[in-house]
Amino acid sequence: MSKWQQHIGNWLTEHLELPSDVVLELPRITTIGQLHVYIENHRGIVLFSDQELRLKMKQGYLKIVGENFVLKMMLPEEILLEGKVTQLLFINE
Amino acid sequence: MKQTQGVFFTGYVTIQVKGHHPEFFLNFCMKEKIPAWNIKKMDRETVKCNIRIQDIEHIRVMRRKTRYKITFVNKHGFPFLTNKFLRRKPFITGLLLSFLFVMVLSNIVWDIEVKGVNPEIENEIVEKLNDYGIQPGSMKFTVGKPGKIQQKLLKDIPELLWVGVTEKGTTYYLEGVEKTVVEEEEKNGPNNLIAAKKGTIVDMFVSKGKPMVEVNDVVEKGDLLVSANIGKEEEDEEGKAQDRELVGAKGEVIAETWYKVKMNVAKSTTYEVLTGNKEKSYSLNIAGFTIPIWGFFSPDFANVKTETNEKPFQFLKWELPVAFVETTIYEKINKKEQRSEQEARKVGIKQASQDLQTELGKNAVVSFKKVLHESTENGKVKLILYFNVREDIAKNQPISQGD
Numbered sequence: 394m395s396k397w398q399q400h401i402g403n404w405l406t407e408h409l410e411l412p413s414d415v416v417l418e419l420p421r422i423t424t425i426g427q428l429h430v431y432i433e434n435h436r437g438i439v440l441f442s443d444q445e446l447r448l449k450m451k452q453g454y455l456k457i458v459g460e461n462f463v464l465k466m467m468l469p470e471e472i473l474l475e476g477k478v479t480q481l482l483f484i485n486e
Numbered sequence: 487m488k489q490t491q492g493v494f495f496t497g498y499v500t501i502q503v504k505g506h507h508p509e510f511f512l513n514f515c516m517k518e519k520i521p522a523w524n525i526k527k528m529d530r531e532t533v534k535c536n537i538r539i540q541d542i543e544h545i546r547v548m549r550r551k552t553r554y555k556i557t558f559v560n561k562h563g564f565p566f567l568t569n570k571f572l573r574r575k576p577f578i579t580g581l582l583l584s585f586l587f588v589m590v591l592s593n594i595v596w597d598i599e600v601k602g603v604n605p606e607i608e609n610e611i612v613e614k615l616n617d618y619g620i621q622p623g624s625m626k627f628t629v630g631k632p633g634k635i636q637q638k639l640l641k642d643i644p645e646l647l648w649v650g651v652t653e654k655g656t657t658y659y660l661e662g663v664e665k666t667v668v669e670e671e672e673k674n675g676p677n678n679l680i681a682a683k684k685g686t687i688v689d690m691f692v693s694k695g696k697p698m699v700e701v702n703d704v705v706e707k708g709d710l711l712v713s714a715n716i717g718k719e720e721e722d723e724e725g726k727a728q729d730r731e732l733v734g735a736k737g738e739v740i741a742e743t744w745y746k747v748k749m750n751v752a753k754s755t756t757y758e759v760l761t762g763n764k765e766k767s768y769s770l771n772i773a774g775f776t777i778p779i780w781g782f783f784s785p786d787f788a789n790v791k792t793e794t795n796e797k798p799f800q801f802l803k804w805e806l807p808v809a810f811v812e813t814t815i816y817e818k819i820n821k822k823e824q825r826s827e828q829e830a831r832k833v834g835i836k837q838a839s840q841d842l843q844t845e846l847g848k849n850a851v852v853s854f855k856k857v858l859h860e861s862t863e864n865g866k867v868k869l870i871l872y873f874n875v876r877e878d879i880a881k882n883q884p885i886s887q888g889d
Contacts, residue, residue, distance in 0.1 A: 437513040437516065438509045438512050438513055438516075439509065440509055441509050441512065441525070441527055441533075442527045442530075443527055462527075463524060463525065463526050464512075464522075464523070464524070464525035464526075464535075465523060465524065466490065466521070466522075466523045467512060467515065467516065467521065467522045467523065467525055467535075468516075468521045469516050469517070469519045469521075470516070
């Protein structure tokens with residue numbers, strides 16, 4: 394069922410030029426150098442510490458590794474992370 | 487970012503959340519739509535974050551559902567600052583007192599400066615002002631308006647020709663001009679006295695000069711009454727005026743003169759009379775809103791005349807939008823009077839004789855003789871009146887000595 398949904402989503406984004414993050418419910422991640430990471434459309438924090446932020450996504454997790462992490466802002470569906478980012482990892486289960 | 491903008495003004499707190507897996511608490515916040523910022527992980531079990539004041543209630547509710555220990559670490563923002571500020575009672579009272587003090591002091595007359603007059607009159611002015619209650623130390627709103635002070639001073643000090651009163655902050659500046667008595671020139675040249683008007687001479691008092699007319703003579707305008715020549719013209723017989731001696735003729739020639747006066751008198755008139763009943767009320771006017779202090783009930787007068795006297799409070803040199811208002815309500819009666827023709831005539835005669843009197847001066851004796859013509863038109867009585875006046879008709883006529 395979800396596979397079939399994803400299929401339609403993919404087709405929609407390709408042929409109707411709809412933004413993929415909205416249609417496919419994927420996170421939108423914006424980074425400004427190593428300083429900031431701005432994540433929208435996530436599914437909650439799994440882990441947060443000085444060196445690591447792990448967010449749940451629709452599928453799998455997003456792992457951000459670095460130093461001196463501070464959540465500059467935490468709004469429903471939006472997170473702004475500040476610190477020195479070294480890695481961004483997508484973990485698919 | 488919009489959520490944390492201006493957060494200083496609404497106030498925010500730093501809280502510390504302690505418990506197993508505090509990330510869960512953060513997720514909870516997100517679910518409840520509570521924005522948080524500057525989130526720092528202190529150690530494995532503690533997280534510090536900032537939240538808005540209005541979200542504290544939500545957090546409390548959440549805390550009951552979960553098992554986190556929440557402590558308030560710090561308070562920031564305007565509401566806390568003012569609280570802190572307001573809690574210092576001595577400071578606040580001091581501040582209020584100083585405001586009050588300055589306000590009271592700005593409403594006191596501090597100085598009176600008199601300029602432009604000699605010390606004697608200056609002293610008199612100051613004394614008079616003291617009598618009115620204007621002196622250094624008196625409250626400003628008990629002092630009347632500069633215009634009124636001006637009038638009073640002019641009335642009470644006859645030596646003053648003009649006085650200007652200006653109120654500048656807490657100082658009253660008075661500038662006076664004295665009447666300088668100009669001595670009349672005594673040495674005027676020789677002159678005759680001639681008749682200014684037509685009339686019958688009734689009485690004569692000649693102090694200098696030679697009278698040329700006698701009592702009961704009728705004189706025309708311009709006739710010679712008293713001659714300046716008191717020389718021996720008569721003795722000379724030849725009519726030569728060689729030895730003539732000229733003086734400034736002086737004297738009074740009282741004559742009876744006649745005046746015709748036209749008058750229009752309305753048969754019905756309305757006029758307002760104050761009955762003398764009055765009611766005073768006091769109020770404070772704050773930026774257009776009036777707050778009564780005394781005299782809440784308006785008197786049940788049918789017709790009223792209201793007089794308001796507004797005196798603004800001052801703070802330093804500025805006028806505050808607060809004013810002390812004194813309102814006096816007088817009872818007024820509109821009197822309507824219907825006059826009969828006879829009464830109208832009486833009024834007309836009285837009015838006319840008064841007018842004549844003021845025109846001719848107080849030495850003239852005005853006496854009414856008769857009504858020459860009377861007609862009624864459009865509710866008005868038209869009168870032509872005939873007056874008999876005894877007055878001084880002598881007028882100076884200088885003689886050029888022809889040298």
